[in-house]
Amino acid sequence: MGQAGRPVAWKVMVEHYDPQAVEAKWQRRWEADGAYQVDNDDRRPPFYVLCMYPYPSGAAHQGHVRNYTFGDLLVRQRTMQGYAVLSPIGFDSFGLPAENAAIRTGVHPREFTDARIQELKSSLKRLGASYDWRREIRSHDPEYMRWNQVIFQRFLDAGLAYRKNAPVNWCPGCQTVLANEQVLADGTCERSGDLVEKRDLEQWFFRITAYADELLEALEGLDWPDRVKVMQRNWIGRSEGAEFDLAVEGRAGEPGIRVFTTRPDTAFGMTFVVLAPEHPLVPALTTAEQRGAVEEFVARVRTESDIERQSSDGPLDKRGVFTGSYALNPFNGARVPIFLADYVLMTYGTGAIMAVPAEDQRDWDFAKAYDLPIVRTVAPPDGWEGEAYTGEGPRINSEWLDGLTDTAEAKAKAIEWLESGAIGRRTVNYRLRDWLLSRQRYWGCPIPVIHCPTDGIVKVPEEQLPVLLPDDVEFLPTGESPLRHHPGFLNVTCPRCGGPAERETDTMDTFVDSSWYFLRFCDPWERSRPVSLDAARRWMPVDQYIGGIEHAILHLLYARFYTRALADQGLAPAEIREPFGRLFTQGMITMDGSKMSKSKGNLISPEQYFETVGADSLRLFHLFVGPPGDDFDWSAQTDQMIEGCHRFLGRLWRLAAGAVFESGGGATVSERTAEPVDTNMDKETHRLMDRVDSDYTRWSYNTAVAACMEFLNTLYKYVQGPAGGRAETVDFAVDTLLLLLGPMAPHITAELWETRHPEAPPLHAQSWPAADPAMLVVETVTMVAQVNGKVRDRLEIPVDITVEQAEALVLASPRVAEALGGATPKKVIARPPRLVNVVV
RNA sequence: GCCCGGAUGGCGGAACAGGCAGACGCGAUGGUCUCAAACACCAUUGGCCGCAAGGCCGUGCGGGUUCGAUUCCCGCUCCGGGCACCA
Numbered sequence: 001m002g003q004a005g006r007p008v009a010w011k012v013m014v015e016h017y018d019p020q021a022v023e024a025k026w027q028r029r030w031e032a033d034g035a036y037q038v039d040n041d042d043r044r045p046p047f048y049v050l051c052m053y054p055y056p057s058g059a060a061h062q063g064h065v066r067n068y069t070f071g072d073l074l075v076r077q078r079t080m081q082g083y084a085v086l087s088p089i090g091f092d093s094f095g096l097p098a099e100n101a102a103i104r105t106g107v108h109p110r111e112f113t114d115a116r117i118q119e120l121k122s123s124l125k126r127l128g129a130s131y132d133w134r135r136e137i138r139s140h141d142p143e144y145m146r147w148n149q150v151i152f153q154r155f156l157d158a159g160l161a162y163r164k165n166a167p168v169n170w171c172p173g174c175q176t177v178l179a180n181e182q183v184l185a186d187g188t189c190e191r192s193g194d195l196v197e198k199r200d201l202e203q204w205f206f207r208i209t210a211y212a213d214e215l216l217e218a219l220e221g222l223d224w225p226d227r228v229k230v231m232q233r234n235w236i237g238r239s240e241g242a243e244f245d246l247a248v249e250g251r252a253g254e255p256g257i258r259v260f261t262t263r264p265d266t267a268f269g270m271t272f273v274v275l276a277p278e279h280p281l282v283p284a285l286t287t288a289e290q291r292g293a294v295e296e297f298v299a300r301v302r303t304e305s306d307i308e309r310q311s312s313d314g315p316l317d318k319r320g321v322f323t324g325s326y327a328l329n330p331f332n333g334a335r336v337p338i339f340l341a342d343y344v345l346m347t348y349g350t351g352a353i354m355a356v357p358a359e360d361q362r363d364w365d366f367a368k369a370y371d372l373p374i375v376r377t378v379a380p381p382d383g384w385e386g387e388a389y390t391g392e393g394p395r396i397n398s399e400w401l402d403g404l405t406d407t408a409e410a411k412a413k414a415i416e417w418l419e420s421g422a423i424g425r426r427t428v429n430y431r432l433r434d435w436l437l438s439r440q441r442y443w444g445c446p447i448p449v450i451h452c453p454t455d456g457i458v459k460v461p462e463e464q465l466p467v468l469l470p471d472d473v474e475f476l477p478t479g480e481s482p483l484r485h486h487p488g489f490l491n492v493t494c495p496r497c498g499g500p501a502e503r504e505t506d507t508m509d510t511f512v513d514s515s516w517y518f519l520r521f522c523d524p525w526e527r528s529r530p531v532s533l534d535a536a537r538r539w540m541p542v543d544q545y546i547g548g549i550e551h552a553i554l555h556l557l558y559a560r561f562y563t564r565a566l567a568d569q570g571l572a573p574a575e576i577r578e579p580f581g582r583l584f585t586q587g588m589i590t591m592d593g594s595k596m597s598k599s600k601g602n603l604i605s606p607e608q609y610f611e612t613v614g615a616d617s618l619r620l621f622h623l624f625v626g627p628p629g630d631d632f633d634w635s636a637q638t639d640q641m642i643e644g645c646h647r648f649l650g651r652l653w654r655l656a657a658g659a660v661f662e663s664g665g666g667a668t669v670s671e672r673t674a675e676p677v678d679t680n681m682d683k684e685t686h687r688l689m690d691r692v693d694s695d696y697t698r699w700s701y702n703t704a705v706a707a708c709m710e711f712l713n714t715l716y717k718y719v720q721g722p723a724g725g726r727a728e729t730v731d732f733a734v735d736t737l738l739l740l741l742g743p744m745a746p747h748i749t750a751e752l753w754e755t756r757h758p759e760a761p762p763l764h765a766q767s768w769p770a771a772d773p774a775m776l777v778v779e780t781v782t783m784v785a786q787v788n789g790k791v792r793d794r795l796e797i798p799v800d801i802t803v804e805q806a807e808a809l810v811l812a813s814p815r816v817a818e819a820l821g822g823a824t825p826k827k828v829i830a831r832p833p834r835l836v837n838v839v840v
Numbered sequence: 841g842c843c844c845g846g847a848u849g850g851c852g853g854a855a856c857a858g859g860c861a862g863a864c865g866c867g868a869u870g871g872u873c874u875c876a877a878a879c880a881c882c883a884u885u886g887g888c889c890g891c892a893a894g895g896c897c898g899u900g901c902g903g904g905u906u907c908g909a910u911u912c913c914c915g916c917u918c919c920g921g922g923c924a925c926c927a
Contacts, residue, residue, distance in 0.1 A: 227921080230844055234923045241927080261927060274927090319925095343925040353927045361841090362925050431926055552922085624865070626853060630846095631920085637851060637866060644865050650880085694856080703854070706864035713864090784860050789908045791860055829907050835859055839907050 017653035019614025023747040027125055035764055036075060036130035040523060040535050042084035048539045049074050050518055050580075052547030052555070053090045053137070056116040057097065060123030062589045062596060062622075062634070063548065065606045069619045069744075070586060070628060070701075071546050072129040076743035077696055080768035086539050087130060088521035090137030091117050094510045099443040102475040109443040110471070113140065126610045127619065128746050135524045139445070139513035144520065146466035147530035148512060149448040153459045154569050156449070160207045163457065166436060167198040177201075177440045204438035204447060204506065208561045212236055212430045214577075215560055224583040225629070228552045235553045237431025242415050243350060244424020246273060246327040248285065249335060257281060257327055257338070260349030260429055264418065265410035267331045268398040269356040269377035271367065273338045274320070276346040277301045285338055287324025294340065297321040301342045319343065320366060329354075330423050331414075332399065341366065349429050361388040377401075435558065437509045442469065442482045444507030452494035452501040460503075461495050467503070481505050514555055515562035518542055518579055519572055531572045540573070545580035548588065556583070584699060587631040596634065604634055609642060616745035617646035623701040623744055648709055649748055652741070655716065656734045656752040667716075668724030678726040681718050684711065685733045686775035692740045693771070701744070708741055731756075739769045784835040785810040787819040799833045806832035 030036065051071035054064060075087040098109035098116075117138065124131075137144055155161040169178040173194035189196055208215075216236045219229045241262035248256060257273060275282060277298045286294045297320075320341035327338050343362065344353055357367035358376040364387045367374050377398045380389040395401040395410055400417075404410045418424035438447060446467040448460040460467055470489045473482035483489050483505040494501040516530070523535035547555075563579040566572035589596050596603055609618040621642045625632050654660050660667045674682075688711045695704035715733050719725035735756070738749045742763050753763035760766075778799055783806065785793035793815040797806065807830045810816055816838060823840040830836045 227844065231922055234843075237923080237926070239926075259927085263927085341925090343927095345926070348926045350927095355927085360927070362927080365925090429926075431923090549921085624852090630853095632852080635851080641852070641866050647880090648865085654880095698856075700856085702852090703856095703864080706854075709864055782860075786859085786908075789859095794860075827907065829859095831859065835908090837859080837907050 016659075017650050017748070019616060019649075019748070020611070022751045023126070023128060023610075023615050026747045026750045027128060029750075029762075030130060030764070031125075031133075036079070036085070036087055037132045037134060038084050038086055040538060044082060044084035046086065046539055047078045047083035047544075048086045048542045049078065049544050050088065050521070050542045050546070052545070052551060053092050053514065053517060054120060055092045055095055055097075056113060056120045058116045059119045060127065060606055061603055062606060064120075064123070065127060065618060066586055066589060066622045066628075067546060067548070068124060068127060068129045069622050070584070072127070072746075073623070073696075073701070073743040074544055074546075075130055076746060076764060077768060079764065080739070080742070080766060082767070086521070087132055088135040088137075088524075089124070089129075089131040089133070090135075090517060090521070091120070091139065092510060092514055092517075093117060093138045093140045094444045094507075094513055096441065096443070099441055099475065102443075103477050106475065108471065110140065113443075123606060127606070127615050130746075135521055137517055137520055137524055139510065139517075140443075142466050142468060144513070144517075145445045145468070147520065148445045148508065149460075149465045149467060150462065151516070151530055151566065151571060152508070152512075153448060153462070154571060155206065155565060156457075156459065158565075158569055160210070160565055160569075161204060161437075162207065163202060163204055165200055166203045166205075167200050168203060168436065169196045170199040171196050201440075203436050205434040206437055206561070206565075208435045208558070209430060209432055211561050211564055212238070212432050213428075214564065215432075215557065218560075218578060222578060222583070223581060225585055228549070228556065228583065228585060231552045232557055235432060235557065239429050239431075241427060241429065242411075242418055242424050243427045244330065244418050246330065246354070248338070249326040249328060251284075254284075257352050258350045259352045259354045260427065261354055263356065263359060263411070264414035264424075265395070265398075265401060265404075265407060266356045266359045266377045267329065267354060267414060268401065269358045269375045270329045270331070270334070270336055270354040271357060271373045271375060272336050272355045272363075272370075273327045274341045274344045274353050274355050274363075274366070275323075275338065276344040276351040277340050277342060278346040279340075279351045282323070282340065285323045285325040290322060290324035293321050294323060297340060320370065322370075330418075330421075337372070339366075339370070347433065348431070357388065359388055359390055361390075364388040378407075435509075435511075435561070437512055438506035439509055440481045440505075441507055442473065442475070444510060445513065446483070447504045447506050447508060449504045450492055450494060450501045451504060452497060452499065454499060455494055455496045455501075458494055458496050458501070481507070483507075511554060511558050515558045516566060516572075518545075518559070519563070519566070529571065531566065533573050536576060537573050540576045541578055541581045543581055545583045547583075547585065549585040550588075552585065556580070585629060587627075587629050589632055589634055591634045604638075613642060613646040614649075614747070616748045617642060617649055620645040620649065620705060620745050624705040626702055628699055628701060645705075648712065649745060651712055651716070652737070653748065653752065655712070655719070656738065657755060660716070660719065667719045669719065669727045669730055670724055671727050674726060674729070675723070677718070677721070677723055678729045681715070681725075681729050681733060683775050683778075684714055685729075685736050686771040688740065689736060689769050689771035690776055693768075696743075704740075705744065708737060711737060736769050738763060739766055742766075781833050783810075783833050785813055785816050786835060786837040787816060788839060789837060790819075792816050792819045797833055801832045803830045803832055806830045806836050810836040810838065 049071055051067050071087070075085050078085045093113050098113045101107060101112050102109045152161060171178050171189040171194055173189060178189060178196060188194060216233060216238055219232055222229065239262050241260060242264040243258055243260050244264070245256035245258050248254065257275065259273065261267070275285075282294065282298065320339050323338045323340060325338045326335045328334070329336055344351065355363040355366065356377070357363040357372065357374045359378055364374065366372070375397055376389070377395055378389055378393045379396050380386070380391070380393060392405060392407055395404045401410050401413060404413070415426050419426070446469065448465055448467045450458045450460060452458050469483075470486050473486050475482055490503055490505060492501055492503050493499065519531040519536055519540065522539045523532035526532040526535070559579050563572065564577055567574050567576055606618060624645060625641065661669060688707060691707045692704045695701065695707065715730075715737075719730060738753050742749045746764065750763045780796050781799050783795045783797045783801070784791050785795060793810070793813045795809055795813065797809065807828050811825070811828070820838065820840060825838045825840055827839040828836065829839065
């Protein structure tokens, strides 16, 4: 038993903090030990952590650092908590940039991509991110391509994949077809800035719309950010309404015009009908007098870009044309003119609408431009000065609907009427379209079919899969896939009839690759099928998926569709409908408000920080800088903030390694028995465990780091205080801090742990610390004494103080008395032990 | 236009359940160490008034509820995002 205050030898540390040496050592160690490999028969409870696998664009950027730091931290913490954590990674390695680079430089996309993967891998390893690298998947691996193609063929058999003619985006600058997502909101190409054109081509589609309802309904139960759910809901765009047929005057016996509306309750106000210019009935409906005008209009619309067609400005009187024909409103027999207008789209609903100008602003504007009648069927409130009225109100001019004020009720009644008369029916429409998956590009997974003049579309026999990409191709900016000019690839014999046939030269959208990779990760060694059912049952769904908000719609929706489609085809476990149970979307790293990107030249490479302050400091910075879901704008001050994190780690090092005690600085450690000051420090340590643990749980890493910094400051004051520190207390504090920081700054904590406990298992094999509830109990707190809501005094009181005691103490306070100035309190609100408010 | 999210010191941010606004970090100022610098360390740091004790003001703006509002309600402004002639 030592005497209080007597300095004793504590920890002795020779070197100073050398991040590069420490980080290299532990990265080698983890890899050699297979520390984060996990086998499928592991008996610990499973936990699947996944960061969206990256497109390999070269060395990691700050967005990667952020993303993979969040993921790695969770992997390490869950491992310490006793889970078998599945932490796989791979590369989304097909895509346009590699092909563009090939056109520019002549380097083959595979060579180019493999080199970029090496760079990115090296960055990820230097970050200290822990993965089971044995499970690595690259989209362009022949094995992965094989299963991609098998799945495609299965979907083809099931009618989930089909071919139809469709307008696609064509960029004249790039001389190539673009994916929808590569077309900016203003209709220009994201790369060249040229205005994207529409071209009609025969294309491959996935029938995602077959799952529209389920994809929408199931959003409800997902533990996803609301923002993302709302975006998906918008994108699917379900609208309920009715479809019904309008007879055309003079065309008895012929099929009528089918219209879709969400407001069947306003049908009595229909004063005209509008068809899309592409509507198949247009030629039949056009009268001889109007033929010239209609043909001219239709021809003009065809030359317009999508953007021109969809912009709401532009003179309305040039945007439509009268066909010369009339339809009959089945509700009241009214004779209404039939128009064409460019704003009615053939691709939504039935391509035809009933126009009710009184209750729809677009129809109102059109009616004004063409001098058409307007009949209100919903009475607007008194004093209404607007035009179309879409709110609630009593029905008027609507025969048997008159007087009804509830829109839902009126709709139901109108639909009932339509159905009972066999005129129409209730329908649901979606904004969501089928997924166009074919790309006229080389660097993607070939679509495994053959076009035979006699047999039509024939699948490449499964034993011939995968269809690989030939290497001996030339990359020229012709706008056509090099595959089309490769006779060896193109010309084949039909597997069915043996006659000459052509191979499909389109490749798959790269979103196909990312739509099921998370299933393949469960067992990438499976040789007989794309997804091992047992392994998928063990790991799926992903417990925590982490990635950027930019994938909120496309990738996440496609993956949800694929998971269901695979399940329904028996290719994945039937019960797994949702791929990602919990989703976290991190904020973007921006610079001057816009996204950092190679093309903007504003990339701040993480590598330079690895070389200076080290990966741990950079990781800590990304965690500390703000809420993980918020965007962060990289500024001139950012380097200093990173320095601050590095300074913190330096302080940690000096204390944990004993340098503080070596250099004096007033710090002492003694073997004395516990005094109140030591117990208080122990309690701080337990409080830290509690805070950091709950901060991890609620994704509040910035406050977790802050708590650790605060704690280290407290610990310094403690050991540098007049009594010095008690050895046991200091050891407990330092060890706990190292464990809690472990997932955030893994290298430095591993090194310090090993220095302090050379014989013990390494830090990453330790258990996650848990606070002792008894040590979280506090005896005294500061209570605030207010007069009229203003703080006048602060009192140290026991936590279990009663209301009466609290009131008495506050009223006895001289500061309170002074503030009262002799006035008699009207009311005293006591909320012990937090505050007492005296009201006069 | 519709639907989300946000606004707090010089800066990033904290305040988890209506109860001490500004934790933690950066920057700034002053100081210690040093021949000097770097590193490190110590102190101060929302604004205004005051020698001080202390006081007043303060969470985008205007109202409201409450003993008490950054937090809840109503009405705005600005910023960011999503959807948008979708019938």
